[in-house]
Amino acid sequence: MTAVVGxxxxxxxxxxxxxxxxLGATAARAALEDSGLTSAQVEAGYVANALGGMLFGDTTIxxxxxxxxxxxxxxxxxxxxxxxxxSSALWLAWNAIEAGQMDCAIVLGVEKMCVxxxxxxxxxxxxxxxxLGLVTPASFAMRAMRHMHEFGTTRAQxxxxxxxxxxxxxxxxxxxxxxxETVADVLAxxxxxxxxxxxxxCPIADGAAAVVLASDRLARQAPRAIRxxxxxxxxxxxxxxxxxxxxxxxxxxARQAYERxxxxxxxIDLVECHDAFSIAEILHCEALGLCPAGEGGRLAxxxxxxxxxxxxxxxxxxxxxxxxxxxxxxVAQIVEIVMQLRGEAGARQVTGARTGLAQCMGGxxxxxxxxxxxxxxxx
Amino acid sequence: MxxxxxxxxxxxxxxxxxxGAGGSALVGGHCRQCGSTWFPTAExxxxxxxxLEPIEIGRTGRLYSYTVVRTKAPFGLPEPYGxxxxxxxxVPLRVFMLLDPAQVDRLAIGAPVRLASATLGVGLNxxxxxxxxxxLLTDTQ
Numbered sequence: 001m002t003a004v005v006g007x008x009x010x011x012x013x014x015x016x017x018x019x020x021x022x023l024g025a026t027a028a029r030a031a032l033e034d035s036g037l038t039s040a041q042v043e044a045g046y047v048a049n050a051l052g053g054m055l056f057g058d059t060t061i062x063x064x065x066x067x068x069x070x071x072x073x074x075x076x077x078x079x080x081x082x083x084x085x086x087s088s089a090l091w092l093a094w095n096a097i098e099a100g101q102m103d104c105a106i107v108l109g110v111e112k113m114c115v116x117x118x119x120x121x122x123x124x125x126x127x128x129x130x131x132l133g134l135v136t137p138a139s140f141a142m143r144a145m146r147h148m149h150e151f152g153t154t155r156a157q158x159x160x161x162x163x164x165x166x167x168x169x170x171x172x173x174x175x176x177x178x179x180x181e182t183v184a185d186v187l188a189x190x191x192x193x194x195x196x197x198x199x200x201x202c203p204i205a206d207g208a209a210a211v212v213l214a215s216d217r218l219a220r221q222a223p224r225a226i227r228x229x230x231x232x233x234x235x236x237x238x239x240x241x242x243x244x245x246x247x248x249x250x251x252x253x254a255r256q257a258y259e260r261x262x263x264x265x266x267x268i269d270l271v272e273c274h275d276a277f278s279i280a281e282i283l284h285c286e287a288l289g290l291c292p293a294g295e296g297g298r299l300a301x302x303x304x305x306x307x308x309x310x311x312x313x314x315x316x317x318x319x320x321x322x323x324x325x326x327x328x329x330x331v332a333q334i335v336e337i338v339m340q341l342r343g344e345a346g347a348r349q350v351t352g353a354r355t356g357l358a359q360c361m362g363g364x365x366x367x368x369x370x371x372x373x374x375x376x377x378x379x
Numbered sequence: 380m381x382x383x384x385x386x387x388x389x390x391x392x393x394x395x396x397x398x399g400a401g402g403s404a405l406v407g408g409h410c411r412q413c414g415s416t417w418f419p420t421a422e423x424x425x426x427x428x429x430x431l432e433p434i435e436i437g438r439t440g441r442l443y444s445y446t447v448v449r450t451k452a453p454f455g456l457p458e459p460y461g462x463x464x465x466x467x468x469x470v471p472l473r474v475f476m477l478l479d480p481a482q483v484d485r486l487a488i489g490a491p492v493r494l495a496s497a498t499l500g501v502g503l504n505x506x507x508x509x510x511x512x513x514x515l516l517t518d519t520q
Contacts, residue, residue, distance in 0.1 A: 120450060126503065128419050129475050131391050131454060132510065133462045141446035142464060149444070149488045194447045241466065241473040244444060367464060367473060 003219035006035025006212035012323035024110035027208035039070035043102035048085035082362030086330025087373035110208035111325035123364035141193035144279035157297030159186035169321025171348040176323035200278035205323025209331035242367030250287035257374035265289035272333035405437035477512035
């Protein structure tokens with residue numbers, strides 16, 4: 001068994017005066033200090049960054065960041081896997097420890113993307129779909145249109161996902177958005193891609209998050225260790241015809257994680273999922289089995305996914321309110337769940353939480369996602 | 380939008396669509412081995428590795444879903460512009476495609492559409508280029 005023995009995170013927002021390396025080193029150092037281990041005990045580093053190469057020409061940044069912490073000579077991998085860059089790095093580290101290759105690894109996700117003229121994220125400039133106008137909000141807007149058409153999901157239900165997210169974000173000092181927003185506010189915001197308004201699209205941010213993973217042998221000495229029961233990474237099936245409201249890749253990855261961890265949706269006390277858009281959280285709640293297909297909108301509107309509800313989703317504020325520094329997100333989800341399972345989440349604490357699930361998704365291809373991850377943690 | 384005839388303008392990408400007297404069509408890849416059809420085409424069939432043969436598909440279809448993008452448009456596309464997934468009538472494929480920019484306020488799931496093409500936006504190097512798009516059948520009959 002593998003455990004998370006240390007966590008570190010920066011506030012998510014604009015860090016205009018800080019480099020990628022400075023942001024990354026801050027989170028990594030905090031995680032190492034939190035673990036009580038020394039840099040000499042870290043046997044590998046997995047460093048996720050998605051956009052540094054494109055925006056700054058910065059590649060292979062992991063070695064430099066970790067060297068500043070005294071982590072040298074050991075294997076260091078730089079990981080890019082779109083919005084699952086951070087959770088894919090976690091997957092690599094988890095596998096290495098599960099395989100008995102090492103007793104301790106550090107996982108860091110870091111992104112600096114608040115630069116002028118970034119524009120909308122797409123899935124690769126040379127892709128045919130991108131050149132035909134497919135930007136990421138459009139991809140989810142089309143899912144939203146279809147969800148409304150097939151299941152009668154309402155705009156107010158979608159907006160309730162955002163209102164809930166803002167209420168959660170206001171309880172998280174690390175979140176970008178700290179203010180409440182009503183369903184009416186969400187619906188009155190400018191349209192980005194019909195029917196989604198700006199409030200229903202996650203904001204970009206700079207930030208970094210890190211975790212230290214350890215084997216049983218090392219974790220026994222760590223009093224606050226949280227078990228990482230399983231980490232699953234899948235890619236798309238790209239089946240044509242793609243069903244855009246019953247997401248096979250999403251539910252397949254979830255099913256694998258439940259099977260491997262020996263738990264089901266009814267055992268989960270809190271979920272951090274990839275709510276890049278209001279409709280995305282609705283789809284993920286359905287794929288994760290928190291409700292039947294088509295019921296995700298009603299689930300949110302009924303308050304079941306709110307703090308204090310049946311199954312709180314994105315109590316951190318999620319991507320919608322914490323902000324989405326692409327490669328940091330997947331690791332930040334793990335940091336949040338560890339804080340919750342330790343009982344250290346303050347005003348947003350899910351009472352008595354014992355088991356948490358993190359889900360992440362990245363990239364667009366043929367009406368499917370390129371990458372999907374699910375991890376399950378417990379105390 | 381009416382299709383112009385500036386055929387000296389290059390296509391935005393090779394092997395995606397063709398334009399002729401009979402109208403516009405998408406270029407699919409047909410596998411003789413397993414009978415499957417792919418769009419966009421590729422060198423070989425992802426199922427069995429057989430070399431794919433070009434086949435004209437997708438002159439008509441029905442709108443599976445759509446959206447109107449109202450932010451700054453990439454590749455010099457009109458603002459706003461429509462995109463959608465279309466279920467093709469002739470082969471069992473659901474394809475992503477631009478929609479007629481003149482019709483963004485009339486789109487509906489299930490609407491029958493026909494493929495057209497025009498000089499629309501710019502290419503990877505900023506040069507004007509031709510792109511295919513689906514237009515509502517009810518507007519053209």
